[in-house]
Amino acid sequence: MNRLEIKETNNTPHIIMDAASSSVLIEGKSFPEDSKEFYKSVVDWIDNLKISNPKELTITINLFYLSSSSIISIKQLLMKIEEMKNNGVKTKIVWCFDDDDDDIKKTGEDYARLTSLEFEFKIN
Numbered sequence: 147m148n149r150l151e152i153k154e155t156n157n158t159p160h161i162i163m164d165a166a167s168s169s170v171l172i173e174g175k176s177f178p179e180d181s182k183e184f185y186k187s188v189v190d191w192i193d194n195l196k197i198s199n200p201k202e203l204t205i206t207i208n209l210f211y212l213s214s215s216s217i218i219s220i221k222q223l224l225m226k227i228e229e230m231k232n233n234g235v236k237t238k239i240v241w242c243f244d245d246d247d248d249d250i251k252k253t254g255e256d257y258a259r260l261t262s263l264e265f266e267f268k269i270n
Contacts, residue, residue: 150191158184159209163191168200172220173208173242181215185223192226196233203227203235208242208270212253221257228261239265 154160159174170192178184195203205227212220224239231237241254251267258265 150187152187161188163188163195165195165198165200168203170203170205171208172206175211176209176216176220177211177213178216181213181219185216185219189223189226192223192230196226196230200230200235202237203230204238204240206240206242207254209250210244210247212250217253221260224257224261224263228263231263237263239263240268241265242268242270245269 148165150161150163152158152161154174157175157177157179159172159176161173162169162171164170172188207220209216227237227239239254239257241251241257243250243254254265254267257263
C-alpha cells in the first residue's frame with residue numbers, strides 16, 4: 147500500500163492518499179465528466195487500505211466547488227471511511243471552507259449528519 151496522487155485538472159481536484167501518514171487530501175474543484183469513474187481509484191485505494199488494518203485515518207477535504215454527482219461520490223467515499231471507523235479505525239474528517247462559502251459549509255454539515263464520522267470544520 148503506497149501513495150496515490152491524482153493531479154488537479156480544470157474539473158477535478160488534487161488528491162493525495164498516503165498510507166504512511168494515514169492521510170487523505172482532496173482539494174480544489176470537483177466536477178468531472180464521470181464522477182463515479184474519477185473517484186473509483188480513490189474508493190479502491192480506501193478498500194486496499196482497509197486490508198492493511200490502519201490504526202487511524204485523517205481525511206482533509208478542501209473543495210470550493212462540487213457538482214451534484216461529486217457530492218454523491220464523496221458521500222460514497224465517506225461511507226467507506228465510516229465502515230473503517232465501525233471496524234475500530236480512528237477517523238477524522240477535516241472539512242475546510244471559505245468563510246463566505248455557505249454552500250460548501252452546508253454540504254459538510256450534511257455529510258456530518260448522514261454519517262457517524264467525526265468532523266472538524268475549519269475556515270480557510
